[in-house]
Amino acid sequence: MIRAYLFALDPTADQVEALRSHCGGQRFAFNWGLGQIKVNLDQREAERSYGIDESDLTPSVSWSAYSLRKTWNQAKEHAAPWWVENSKEAYSSGLANLATALTNWSNSRSGKRKGMKVRFPRFKGKRAPLSCRFTTGAFGLVDTDRRHVKLPRIGIVRTHESTRKLARRIEAGTARIRSATVTFRSGRWFVTFSVDVERIHEPMQSESVVAVDLGIKSLAVLSTGEVVSNPKHLEHAQRELRRLGRQAARRLGPDRRTKQVPSNRWRQTQARIARLHAYVGNARQDGLHKLSTSLVRRHAIVVVEDLNVAGMVRNRRLARHIAGAGMGEFRRQLEYKADWSGVRVHVADRWYPSSKTCSACGVVKAKLRLSERIFTCESCGIRIDRDFNAARNLAALVQASSPSCGATENEPAGNPRQTRTARATGTATGRPAPRGAGQRRHRKAPTQDTSRVP
Known part of the structure; x- marks a missing residue:
């Protein structure tokens, strides 16, 4: 791989x-x-x-x-x-x-490429992201130590961290560097090595199943009862970001109309804002990496929801909180790590009512407000946390053998744009079949079920 x-x-x-x-x-x-x-x-x-x-x-x-x-x-x-x-x-x-x-x-x-239309390429300006890829030439790791890399025409460059993990694989003959890409992001230079790695999947000792219900109040609630708190890195940095924004507004910035050159103090403030955003992004990714790695190492089957994150962020009151949780990034990390380790990932259908369904008797409530944090079933009388109830319902999907349960096993993604223009109908997708051509109603497209967002 x-x-x-x-x-x-x-x-x-x-x-x-x-x-x-x-x-x-x-x-x-x-x-x-x-x-x-x-x-x-x-x-x-x-x-x-x-x-x-x-x-x-x-x-x-x-x-x-x-x-x-x-x-x-x-x-x-x-x-x-x-x-x-x-x-x-x-x-x-x-x-x-x-x-x-x-x-x-x-x-x-x-029409050979499905999905969104791709526009004609545009010229890149000087403000475009800096990037360069090397596929031939003298590049790779330095044999003398584990703190330097070699790039063509640039020479030996020191790294901030040790490269021992990759160096040990190369020495063992289980890895081969294919290319090197240099990028500049948030005031720092990075090098990315594309490596062909030989990896052997070790069989899982147990067939444990865990379901993950992502949210805002808690980053994740597992069907095992474990609750992962949301660190809210972006919320904690808002005070400093506002202060730096006001500071940048008081200083002389660029003006395209008058061709005003920005002052050095304005550039310094923008650099501090970029570093703070980079810190928030790195901290968020670190937490998601730890959570996804823990799930893949401890369980053989992981169930997640197919959340419409792009539609959820249209809610102006919750957009920043949803974006700060990194729900889409968590699923991306979970899927490729599961592929590495041989773990199965099941994705529940987007319209499966995990929060409205009682995990004890299976009765589906007609409506569940976002403010109702405790799920109360009027049929059996059970009272349970709504997120834990949703996680238990997701875990129960794997136990059902019928494809109509709404969960599908993960498959290789391939080209993300090669999508189908039409989806299958029936109970396999969680939606009823459409009406006839003469009886079809023109109605508004369904929106994301916000009751599942804690």
Whole structure:
């Protein structure tokens, strides 16, 4: 399997300039190739407007990565006389990204790519994220110690953390580095190694089942009764973020209309805001990693809900709290870690009423308000925490053998855009079959069941 190893870099001033030069070279090659393709497409479109036959149009330019690199090598002496300052991989990676973007746009336009429409690539400005990928050349870990990495034309760069985990796998012959990607985020440089790893799935000793009910008041409530508190990192940082925002407003910022250059103090304040946001994001990811790893190591089957997070954040009162919990990130981590360890992940249907169903007798309540934190069943009289009740209902889905229970086993994701245009009908999806063509009603699309959000 292919895994990614991320390390924070501690480059010198000269190495920072070299890294920025490589990232700028990738951006320049991307924009240069896009300009060539755009001129060709515009010329052909103009000729069509004059009624010229397709056979007599200007020959189209191939946008495959190989063709773009071949054209770049022929024109780089005139287009970029300074190209020798950077590694050739900087320009090749930019052209490869352009080829991928154009292919996605073409497939989306012709209907080969399902899902949302992909727009035509746009030119990258100087404010675009800095990134550069190396696939050939001298890159990898340094054998002398576990605190340095080697990059083409940049040299040996020190890392903030030890690289011993990856180094031990390489020494044992169970890992091979395929590529290295350098990125700049939140005021810090990172390098990501794409590694081909040999991993053997160890059989689970027990077939324990656990269901996870995500929320806001508590980050997660498990069917075993365990409650994981929500640390609310973003809420705790709001006071400092507001103070820094007011401080930045008092200082001289950029103005595109008057071409005002921002002051150094404004830049310093923006850097502090970026560092604070990075701290909140790192702390959130650390907690989610610990929770997902714990679930995968202790249980053989994990049940989660298919939450419509994009629809849930439309609630302006709960949007910041839902986004701060990281529900979508938790599911992403859980699925790929389960795939590594051979653990099964079952996803409950989005419309399964886990919070409204009594976990003791199975009666479904007609309505459950968000303020009702204790679930009370009018049929059997049980009183139970609503989140724990939902977790128990999710765990019971796995025990049912019928596919109509609403839980489906996880499958390889593949291309996230290759989705079906129509879903199957019936009880397997938790929704009834649609009415006939003459009896179909025009009604508003159902919204996310907010009663499940604690």
